[in-house]
Amino acid sequence: MAAATPDAPETLFEPHRPLLLGLAYRLLGSMWDAEDVVQEAYLRWTRADRGQVREPRAFLVTVVSRLALDQLRSARVTREAYVGPWLPEPVDTAQLGPQDTVELRDTLSYATLHLMEQLTPPERAAFVLREAFEMPYDDIAAIVGGTVANSRQLHHRAATRLAAAHGDRFSPTGEDHARLLTRFLDAARGGDLDALTGMLSEDVVAWNDGGGRTRAALHPVTGRDRVIAFVVGLTTRYPFEQARLTELNGQPALRLTVDGHDQVTLLDIRSGVVHGVFAVLNPDKLTRLPHPPAAGPAPDGVHSGPGTQACGATPCS
Template sequence: MDTAGTRSPEQLFEEHRPLLTGLAYRMLGSMWDAEDTVQEAYLRWTRADRDGIREPRAYLVTVVSRLALDQLRSARATREAYPGPWLPEPVDTAAVGPLDTAELRDTLSYATLHLMERLTPPERAVFVLREAFELPYDAVADIVGMPAATCRQLRHRASARLSDARGGDRFQPSGEEHTRLLNRLIDAAGGGDMAALADLFSQDVVAWNDGGGKTRAALRPVIGREHVIAFVAGLLERYQVDEIRLTEANGGPALRLTIDGRPQITLLDVRDGLIQGVFVVLNPDKLTHLAED
């Protein structure tokens, strides 16, 4: 039982803030929205009749989940009108709570967050609550307002859609494999070695670029190895690479680059030892929750 004891309402909430932020972020893919959601939950917590709340953690998870689900439903239309591909906001791992299980790590990985954009809001909510936070179906049903049997179906459907999109892979590769590929990517791109670069990509690799209409970026995904190589070659020919180094985001390695004075973060989807997806976040509004390491 999660009782309040002698702790103040503010102390109780702060104890759960990392978990709540991680929950909201996984559901929304945006740290800005996640922080707003958690702040709204805090305001509701301060106004609640806490004498009747026996388990603050369960209460707060329910409040944040419902707020995030409402936000996710309203955000879909905005993301569909977004200039170019909409990508999740990369974040520092420490900002979104512990990663004690493989499921918590997997649902924070950038490739998984990107795939979760394919799910309906109820599918995403059920998947995150059940898969990452291991809530019983009765609790999930109460949060999303659907029968437990329906939630089971939604979780199964979401898992199947993500598995199909991943080609059957359940979890992301190790950080060591990711880092090796990123270092090879740095060496190949830095040396202008397009042949070595091509060896890193799968035949059907896709590159997404999110400029948010605030900086120059491809407005459509770049599909296929030859097109991605040509796109990278064009960038290297046209722009000056001021900085390129390894960093960390979403529980795994990433690249921090500055090209022609514009900062960006590049993250990879790696499968079977090859790069399947390239996610380039250039929108400056989406780079504010990453530490300047």
């Protein structure tokens, strides 16, 4: 196959693909939809008069933002009919480009993505474009529609709502997060009620996303006592066949095999305690994750493999 020429559409487009995927994913919470949006942006790029485009990055960010905003408006209607709670699709951070600022990392964190579902599409777009990509308000206004003052208001309203719901959005270090996540797993498997009580906030909520594809709670489980009873009941009835500590959405996560089904579990940790437990069981949302490698037995029947850590009776560190 002949190499692309310097003026070929893909030559200028491909270096921006990770950034564009990261933008679309932050706006949509779905890699399926993000990839569709980026592909449509590429098709529009091939048809554009590229000689008139002075800044390809700005042009492509604008196209992807508008496409994602349209997609988000229709997705909200679809998600209202979703079976059980809808959670974002967990993602391997490496495919979304560098995360070299706190804002880029935070807008990719699972808890923030989940909270952004409460925003209107224009609020979400204004928040992501301003926080993560430092876009000027006049450019944001051109994307979401309205005035510069309106785009400022959208961003302020979104930031205020997220701060009220999440408090300090910039959470613990990766090591502290991983340590608490592994302690949570060990306590759940061991039925250690005292340990679970100490690590969960009083108002903790557990969300389970099966999407009607696998058995999962159809409503959020709220409150420390109910979450403990729910988690311990699950681990007693369905022993974990595999458990691996990995990184998704820029944070530690557990990849589990329970009763023959794969799932991902992530935690929302604030002030050293767990405020949210997110379990993604819908197999459609796990297909884009790297397949866990096969491995031999590890202590306590837990398996491990390259790029992951087995979590046994002692915390992974």
